[in-house]
Amino acid sequence: MHAMQYAFTLPADYSMDVVRERVARTGHLLDEWTGLGLKAYLMRERGVRGSAVNEYAPFYLWNTVEGMNSFLWEGGFQRPADDFGRPSVRQWTGLAYEEGGAAGSPARAAVRSRRPVPDGVPLAGVAADAVRENGRLAALDGTVLTAAVVDTSRWELVHFTLLAHDDAAAGAEGDVFEVLHVSAPGRDRLPRGRQW
Structure with a gap:
């Protein structure tokens, strides 16, 4: 599993x-993109849910690198890049994925939490903690799904x-974030549990 996100920060009066x-x-x-596990079309609105910015920031979970590369290089990404400018695209390696108790419900909100992986700590312990936290989040009331991912270029979880x-x-x-739509052609093929 691979994760990806880019964000367009829009003017305050947009x-x-x-x-x-x-x-x-x-x-x-x-909705039928080959290799895509899911895309959550996300936005934050200035002054709503504690957001200081207006932002459009879709989040992707990919089943295949080929699907992700096809999206980036063969047209899917070109449309938003043409309309809003080409943003930096963040990518993460999957550590864990779980469906929640509300897996059959439509998603209405999303939470993205980020934290650095501290220097000088055993990485195996950090990864094990991330998998446990992912399980805890999946068990919370109202969870549709949850994923733990890591960017090893920034050591960010x-x-x-x-x-x-x-x-x-x-x-x-x-x-x-507010969830505007979810495209999930390969959600059922996202591997459950820890990813190694």
Whole structure:
């Protein structure tokens, strides 16, 4: 499993309804993308759920590197890059994936929590802790799914969780997003549990 996210930070006075309408119009285009586990079309609105910015920031879980590369190099990514400018694309290696108790429900909110992997600690312990935390998040009321991923170029650990209702995000540590749409052609093929 591979994870990917890019973000477009938009002006403070930008109408986020433009983003909502865009996703309503084009979100289905990845509903059958080969190699894609899922894409969560995410946004944050300035002043809502503690966000200081307007941001469109889709998050991807890929089953195959080929699917991800096809998206980046053969057209899927070109459309948002043309419309908003080409952003930096973050990529992470998967550590763990779990479906939650609300797996059959539509996702309404998402939480992305990030933390550095400290220097001088055994990496096996960090990875084991991330897998345990992923299991804890999956067991919380309202969890649709959750993934733990790591960027080894920055030594940053990320937990990404989709939630069935906004209340489930209350008090969550991390950035809270509104989910506009989920394309999940290969969600059932995302490998469960730890990824090694």
